[in-house]
Amino acid sequence: MKLVELKEGERARIVRVSGEEAVKRHLGALGFVAGTIVRVVGESYGNMILAVHESRIAVNDATAQDVEVANV
């Protein structure tokens, strides 16, 4: 399942991050690695605010498309 498919308030575990190398690297540094739990705090037109560890990360729909997640 893609991260972009999650609804507000839902939680999921990251399985894989794909896409452009530099962006993937940046997401990795922010904690988007396999095994991390993300929660959707807010969603607007496919753009999302996510809770990762204790921080809030805003991503757009294209980026949320590139993150593969699984149900917890």
Added chain:
Amino acid sequence: MSKSVKIALAGNPNSGKTTLFNALTGSEQYVGNWPGVTVEKKDGILAGHKEVIIQDLPGIYSLSPYSIEEKVSRRFLVEEGPDAILNIVDGTNIERNLYFSTQLAELGLPMVMAVNMMDVVKKNGDKIDFEKIAKSLRCEVVGISALKNEGGMEAAEKVVEMAKKSVVEKGPGKLPDVPHVFSGSVEHAIAHIEESIQGKVPLRSIRWYAIKVFERDREIIKKLDIGVGEMKHIEEHIRDCEKELGDDAESIITSQRYEFIKKLMDKSLALNENRKGKATLSDKIDKFVTHRILALPIFILSLCAMWFLAVAENGPGTVLTDWANDGFLADGWHLPFTTHECREEGKYKGMEFEDAQGEFAKAEATVAAWEAGEKKASIEDEETGEIAEEWDIDEAAYNAAKEFEEPDPGQFGVWVPGLGALITDALDRAGVNDTVKSLVVDGAWGGVATVLGFVPVIFIVFLFLAFLEDCGYMARVAFIMDRLLRRFGLSGKSFIPMLVGKGCGVPAVMAARAIENERARRMTVILATFVPCGAKTVIIAMFAALFFREQWYVAAMMDVVGIAIIILGGIALKKTRFFAGEASSFVLELPAYHMPTVSGVWHHTWNRLKGYILKAGLVIFPACVFLWFIMHFDWSLNLLADEEIEKSILHDLGSWIAWIFEPLGFGSWQGAAASVSAEIAKEQATATLKLVTVGMEGVSSGAHIQNFFAALGDFPKLAALSFMMFNLFVPPCMVAIAVTFREMGSQKWGWFAIGFQLFVGYVLALSVYRLGVLFAGGGFGIWTAVAILADLFCLWMIFRPSKQ
């Protein structure tokens, strides 16, 4: 102590790094020429320790090259090598912050980790075991609260002590004790790499280099110049790991770092269970602020608040501007709450100071007009040059007016002399001749004072933006606007430079550095200065008053035109091969909302404002002296009177290039001189125009300018509009151009930006004038055809299908 100790202050964005830096160094900071947010490396002296330099690095998440900030920071850390690292970590988000810390630890430098926001950690009921973290990461760990100014200095003193000890004991050549965070096979491969790069890198950082080679970091591998055979051998080891772990090398390193941290957190961090997964106050605020429908109105409302504060009539911005222009920088000002009516006997008894000044000005005008043989006297508005008041005079009025003496401000309250008055006084007392006095007062000081006169407005814009940035709202603005700006090839983060650009283009171009995507960043630099800045507002105000009294919308339209250029220019540029390709991703951390500190907002505002004030001194000053010189002398270096400006060097220079402006409707030496001098600072366009039209018919400088445009042809209003738009939308002032060149990264890109801006400004002015003339019945000429062709070209650039 002869040798200084250098401590690098490193940490994630929003970890409180800037607050700590300000607290540690106080006012003793050395910032580069044009600081952006915290983009440049700032140096400061540790308070009470003259030999210690604290070096503030940009807030970053990793030492992999992602953004400019990360590249700058890592180059600094591994190549210049500070003596020790002070790593600041957000205690409320320690897991994520430690990802960066593990990389810093691998550099093998002495390190102290300052866990910040301990007050919040305690309030939340969480517990962190510093000792376990210290043991695991091989560094010292202390708790601090930068906001409350607790523990920061102790942390700094500890790291200084470690730095000094390490110099004495170890020297930089020994193999340091660094944490090993990876699994067996990866550690094995890294050990092999360490062997093959030994001797090529400083021993203490060998592990950091080895890991980067494992990650196939191109920059590092190229720098180390590893032989082909050796590299093949290393590549085998990396491939083995990738096969075994089923992932690429870089992802393996990232994941295993987080695994290592997770294990460390399991034993050293006890989170308050009641708090887990609950919506924070920030989350609740974001429900509104990033709401589908409410987000935009809230943002527009906050912009309106900024405009009220900065430029609304009788708002704080205008009150302060008046004080600066008429008081502080000019003759002087009364201390607030000390003003009173004149109590001394005489013509002004019972009057307020302003009324008395008005009376005196009228009396002066009456005397001058009568002596010139006029039957009417008038006074003009200083800013617009318009006639403000006109009245009939006769001999009785003349005689009465002659009796008036200049009102003494001291009779109306406590009077503080202004800088302009002080300079004039000093020159009078020194007894210098009139030429030198004119040079200093009109030439040098006049130019500098004009620039300083904008400081209040720009200060308020920057103060407001600093507040929005520091409280966390700006990150949300970038998020909200991203969807929209993406269509024009820009990023949500492009919005902040454009807002800053309303104040001044120079920090605006600097602020574009925060954009990681190279294409979007370059495009932002090219487009941000199309937003009419504080100085351009002066041009708009004067032309609106002189030519567009009935067309009230012209002034407001200039902002709209600026925004339209950004949108259409963005669309057109995105379709060229230079900017093609999708800038698809957007990733931005949203810091928790918090009340900014006064000192934080102040430092932030001042860092931007300082650049603007420096510009007045370093660039405007010499440029204005030069301009004064070519305006007041002829080629044989004879001093000219004001009316003899047609003999000046400026006149000839203007005449030589006047043909360039002919198609735009103002091809005279005056128009050329004003437009070129506007490159010194944009508001100079109005000042020069007033000076070079002295010879024109008319009773006020405003009338001179009106008559100047009337003399140009049958369509003075169109010529005026063309002149104004040309000066608003060609490249910005020379300081902004210099910064644009630097930020574009190369001469080629710099010229591209300036060329684009010149093209836009010229075509815009050409079209407005030539098409305007055509519609007004002025006929069709060769330049009308050129204008239409240029417009068709622009439309094609905007609407052609993109290559994809």
